[in-house]
Amino acid sequence: MAAVNKLVKEAIKLSRQLSPRTVGSRNAHFDIVNQDFAQSTLDALKLEDTHKNAHVIDMNPGLGLWSQAIYDRLQPKSYTLLEPNDSYREHLKTLKPEYPRMSVVGLDGYEWDTYTKLFEATQFPEPAFEPGFQPPQYKTVPPEEGLNTDLLFVGNLTRISSSQRLISQLIETCLLGGWVQRFGRVRFVLWMTSIDKERLLPHALQGRARASVVTDAAAEVTEVVGGAHRTGRGFSTPQWEGDVPKKRTHKRVLKSNTLKLKAEVDKVELSYTKWQEQCKLNPLARTLCRGPAIVERYRRAIRVFLAHVKQEIYIDGPEGTYAQYDLPKLLEMYNEVDIEAMKDKRAEGLTEEEHESYTEFEEQYLLSMTLDRAKENSLIDEKYAHSLQPPLLQAWHPRNISPIVPSEKDVYPPKKLNLLDFQPKLAHEYFRHPDPTVRDQRVRIFTWIVRTCFGLRAQSLKTVLKNLAPGGEYILEELPGEMSKTLGKKRVRCLTVDELVEITAACERWPFKPVDLGFGGYNRSITAEKHMKFKLE
Numbered sequence: 378m379a380a381v382n383k384l385v386k387e388a389i390k391l392s393r394q395l396s397p398r399t400v401g402s403r404n405a406h407f408d409i410v411n412q413d414f415a416q417s418t419l420d421a422l423k424l425e426d427t428h429k430n431a432h433v434i435d436m437n438p439g440l441g442l443w444s445q446a447i448y449d450r451l452q453p454k455s456y457t458l459l460e461p462n463d464s465y466r467e468h469l470k471t472l473k474p475e476y477p478r479m480s481v482v483g484l485d486g487y488e489w490d491t492y493t494k495l496f497e498a499t500q501f502p503e504p505a506f507e508p509g510f511q512p513p514q515y516k517t518v519p520p521e522e523g524l525n526t527d528l529l530f531v532g533n534l535t536r537i538s539s540s541q542r543l544i545s546q547l548i549e550t551c552l553l554g555g556w557v558q559r560f561g562r563v564r565f566v567l568w569m570t571s572i573d574k575e576r577l578l579p580h581a582l583q584g585r586a587r588a589s590v591v592t593d594a595a596a597e598v599t600e601v602v603g604g605a606h607r608t609g610r611g612f613s614t615p616q617w618e619g620d621v622p623k624k625r626t627h628k629r630v631l632k633s634n635t636l637k638l639k640a641e642v643d644k645v646e647l648s649y650t651k652w653q654e655q656c657k658l659n660p661l662a663r664t665l666c667r668g669p670a671i672v673e674r675y676r677r678a679i680r681v682f683l684a685h686v687k688q689e690i691y692i693d694g695p696e697g698t699y700a701q702y703d704l705p706k707l708l709e710m711y712n713e714v715d716i717e718a719m720k721d722k723r724a725e726g727l728t729e730e731e732h733e734s735y736t737e738f739e740e741q742y743l744l745s746m747t748l749d750r751a752k753e754n755s756l757i758d759e760k761y762a763h764s765l766q767p768p769l770l771q772a773w774h775p776r777n778i779s780p781i782v783p784s785e786k787d788v789y790p791p792k793k794l795n796l797l798d799f800q801p802k803l804a805h806e807y808f809r810h811p812d813p814t815v816r817d818q819r820v821r822i823f824t825w826i827v828r829t830c831f832g833l834r835a836q837s838l839k840t841v842l843k844n845l846a847p848g849g850e851y852i853l854e855e856l857p858g859e860m861s862k863t864l865g866k867k868r869v870r871c872l873t874v875d876e877l878v879e880i881t882a883a884c885e886r887w888p889f890k891p892v893d894l895g896f897g898g899y900n901r902s903i904t905a906e907k908h909m910k911f912k913l914e
Contacts, residue, residue, distance in 0.1 A: 407535040408439040414787035415446040421601050425450050428529045432513045436486030436532035441469050448476050455513040461485040518561035520803055525561035533568045535794055541573055551595035551801040552808045552820050562801040571604050574795040578772040582762050585870050587828040594874045598771050602796035603780035679707045758871050805878050823881040830869045839865035846891055855883035
């Protein structure tokens with residue numbers, strides 16, 4: 378306990394020495410201050426089984442207790458500490474007599490240029506580099522041969538208000554082959570906040586989004602240190618026992634059922650010819666042009682729906698069934714229909730295409746799809762996702778059931794934090810194209826597909842593709858075999874990574890995909906050495 382108190386006092390002292398700019402832009406520094414906690418964490422990581430005598434790069438080591446523990450375990454060939462703060466850097470230099478293979482480098486691990494200098498520079502000027510600094514010679518291992526056990530990256534990403542962008546970039550390098558991943562599949566271990574962790578490892582299917590999908594595609598992730606309490610949306614535990622739900626959904630009571638059309642829909646089903654014509658218009662003119670078609674689409678859908686429920690013969694055209702009513706009147710008529718009777722009638726006498734059409738209509742435009750119907754669908758989807766092998770969410774894997782829970786005496790300042798162990802997977806064959814330009818474009822399309830689709834994760838893929846781009850549902854026709862029919866009916870949150878990759882490949886083949894995918898967050902460029910570089914914004 379005395380040693381812990383000494384380290385806490387040292388942490389407070391060094392924190393007070395931070396420059397005003399750093400204090401204003403960053404949170405209080407997080408540091409491990411309990412040697413026993415550091416040792417138990419390393420016991421769980423088992424780094425010595427694969428990375429004994431490896432090179433280590435350590436980002437934001439702070440007081441260095443965690444770094445010393447790793448050094449003692451691995452006895453590395455080299456140990457590079459990236460610490461931009463002068464006060465911490467001077468403290469770390471006092472450790473060198475006991476740890477001779479440590480090199481303290483005054484560069485910021487949050488800056489991509491740091492790694493360019495570390496891996497490519499031929500000159501290493503002071504004061505960023507110590508006198509006589511010799512860059513380590515990292516071994517390159519082809520991804521097909523497994524993990525590169527000659528290099529390990531560890532980092533503390535808790536020192537700024539949000540590290541989400543950097544974490545996302547580091548994960549994507551597993552697919553792109555940049556950063557330390559230029560040397561092969563390099564394992565990296567990151568300290569981060571609980572909020573950042575939940576984006577990568579959600580514990581409920583409703584929380585599955587772009588970050589977790591890309592993470593699942595790129596790496597096998599283990600939560601080594603975590604919190605006792607989960608955050609995020611959705612169920613925190615499975616909601617069924619065997620085939621019986623633990624929590625029954627309430628009986629649907631929709632006596633005053635209302636139909637609510639989405640206010641911001643600006644796309645309609647169009648033939649390729651009409652779509653091409655409208656793409657020549659500017660955005661405002663295009664929206665105005667679609668307006669009447671959107672209203673008419675809604676009117677026709679409700680007219681067909683009402684006619685079927687009332688067992689009437691539907692006749693299309695200006696003089697057809699219910700054609701004399703405008704949209705507000707049709708909505709009023711719909712509101713008077715008994716929802717249970719409508720459900721029963723809808724299930725009878727419909728062709729498969731008609732049934733799909735009504736389902737899509739409900740998903741996009743009916744308020745009744747929220748509330749109880751959404752709960753019911755969530756139960757169905759969660760059970761399906763748990764039945765997959767491996768389970769759809771990495772957080773459900775047995776290795777992530779019982780992470781170490783830190784106490785207040787283990788870290789300073791006390792805060793909820795997590796340690797995630799990333800072991801890059803062999804990327805899907807689709808992302809292993811030898812041309813880095815093609816590989817970059819494919820990752821761009823994949824992340825665009827995932828980000829856009831998971832904005833409507835509770836809807837079917839076919840419905841979502843209609844919102845992806847004008848005529849987007851035609852992407853399904855580019856899928857091989859029966860996949861074009863089966864995937865279109867699947868809700869987005871239930872799609873596996875392999876299925877999302879197939880959709881990405883289909884989108885790449887689709888001749889009408891948008892030129893600008895709206896890929897935000899950071900700029901990309903390819904150097905003469907053909908590896909990716911990121912510029913943080």
